[in-house]
Amino acid sequence: METAPCSAAEPIHVTQPELPPLGEFVDYLEKIWSSKVLTNGGTFHQQLEQALCEYLGVNHLALVSNGTLGLVLALKALRIVGEVITTPYSFVATAHSLLWNDITPVFVDVDPASLNLNPQSIEAAITPRTTAIMPVHCYGRPCDVDAIQKIADNYNLRVIYDAAHAFGVKDEQGSILRHGDLSVLSFHATKVFNTFEGGAIVCPDAKTKQRIDHLKNFGFINETTVVASGINGKMSEINAAMGLLQLKRIDEVIEKRRRIDILYRQKLSAIRGISCLPYPVGGLSNHAYFPVMVETEYPISRDQLYDHLRASHIYGRRYFYPLISDFPMYRGLPTADRSQLPAATAAAEKIICLPMHPGLNAEHVSYVVQKIHEAA
CATH class of the missing domain: 3.40.640.10 (Type I PLP-dependent aspartate aminotransferase-like (Major domain))
Incomplete structure (x- = not known):
C-alpha cells in the first residue's frame, strides 16, 4: 500500500464548498x-x-x-x-x-x-x-x-x-x-x-x-x-x-469529482470487505457523494472504522444514520418499524461516505485509503 505524504494533522472533511475567485x-x-x-x-x-x-x-x-x-x-x-x-x-x-x-x-x-x-x-x-x-x-x-x-x-x-x-x-x-x-x-x-x-x-x-x-x-x-x-x-x-x-465552472467541478471517484475505486478494490456502490446504469452521475459499504468481511464494524478515520482527522459521514424513521417525531408511526425496513436498516448500519469534493487530490485519497487499509 502506497504511503501518502498527506499530513495527518490536516483535516479532510467529507465535503467543502467550491468557491469562485x-x-x-x-x-x-x-x-x-x-x-x-x-x-x-x-x-x-x-x-x-x-x-x-x-x-x-x-x-x-x-x-x-x-x-x-x-x-x-x-x-x-x-x-x-x-x-x-x-x-x-x-x-x-x-x-x-x-x-x-x-x-x-x-x-x-x-x-x-x-x-x-x-x-x-x-x-x-x-x-x-x-x-x-x-x-x-x-x-x-x-x-x-x-x-x-x-x-x-x-x-x-x-x-x-x-x-x-x-x-x-x-x-x-x-x-x-x-x-x-x-x-x-x-x-x-x-x-x-x-x-x-x-x-x-x-x-x-x-x-x-x-x-x-x-x-x-x-x-x-x-x-x-x-x-x-x-x-x-x-x-x-x-x-x-x-x-x-x-x-x-460547474462542468469542471463535476469532472474533478469524477476523477476522485475513479481513484477511490481503483485504490479500494484491493481491500476485502469494503465495497463501492456501482455506477448508475445508463445515467450520468454528478459524483455528489462517495458512499462505501463496510461488509461483514471487513474486520471491524462501520462505526469502528468511522472512529478510526476521525482519529486520523478524516471526517467521513454516516449518511444516512440513524434512519429518519428512528427519530422521536417519527418512530411512533406504524411504518417506522425497522422490521418493515430491512434494506434501509442494513444500509444505515453499513454505509460511510468518504470525503468527496473538488479540493481533494491524489494524496488525500491515498491517505484516506491507507487508513482504511490499516484498520483492516
Whole structure:
C-alpha cells in the first residue's frame, strides 16, 4: 500500500464548498450595491433562473431560499394532504417537509442496490388516504422513475422528487429532473452546485411556476392582492450572483469529482470487505457523494472504522444514520418499524461516505485509503 505524504494533522472533511475567485464575486457585489436591489426577483435572480433552465435542460424553474423550503412549497403548490409515501433513508428534511404541511409520512423500504424507494414496496403501502409519493434520488443516483410513474398513474397519485443530490444528473433521455410533477433541488454549501444557501423547484409548466412564485412571496400577485397563504421563500440577489458564478465552472467541478471517484475505486478494490456502490446504469452521475459499504468481511464494524478515520482527522459521514424513521417525531408511526425496513436498516448500519469534493487530490485519497487499509 502506497504511503501518502498527506499530513495527518490536516483535516479532510467529507465535503467543502467550491468557491469562485473572490474578485469575481466582488464584481457582482458592486453591481448589487449600485442597483440597491437585494431581493424580490432582481436581475441576477432572473438571470440565474434562465441560465439554470438552459444548463439543466428544463423549461421552468423557480428559485427558492433553500431546498427544505422548496419541498414545503412543492407540497403546498400541489395541495397535497393525507398520506405521502417516502423513504426513511434520506436527510431528515425530506420527512420534515411533510410534517410542516400536516401530512403523514408513510415509510417504505428501499431497493438494496440503488438505495432508492423500492417500487414494489410503494405499491403495497398505498391506502385510500395516499395522495402522493416523495422519492429521493439518493446520492444523486436516479430512482426507477418509470416504475414510480406507472404506479402514480394507476392510483392517481402525485410525485414530488426530492432531488437535493441530483444537480446535473441525467438518464438515457435527458435530465432526471423532468420526471414527476415537481423536482426540488438544494443549493446548500455542501452540494455539487451551491449558492451558499438556496434551492429550486423544477416545474412542468408556466402556470405551476407562477403558483410557486406567488407562494414563495407571501401569496402576493400584485401590490394589493394576496391569493394564497404564502411564505417568504425568495432567493436573494447575493445568492443568485453566487449561483451565476458557480455555473460557469460547474462542468469542471463535476469532472474533478469524477476523477476522485475513479481513484477511490481503483485504490479500494484491493481491500476485502469494503465495497463501492456501482455506477448508475445508463445515467450520468454528478459524483455528489462517495458512499462505501463496510461488509461483514471487513474486520471491524462501520462505526469502528468511522472512529478510526476521525482519529486520523478524516471526517467521513454516516449518511444516512440513524434512519429518519428512528427519530422521536417519527418512530411512533406504524411504518417506522425497522422490521418493515430491512434494506434501509442494513444500509444505515453499513454505509460511510468518504470525503468527496473538488479540493481533494491524489494524496488525500491515498491517505484516506491507507487508513482504511490499516484498520483492516
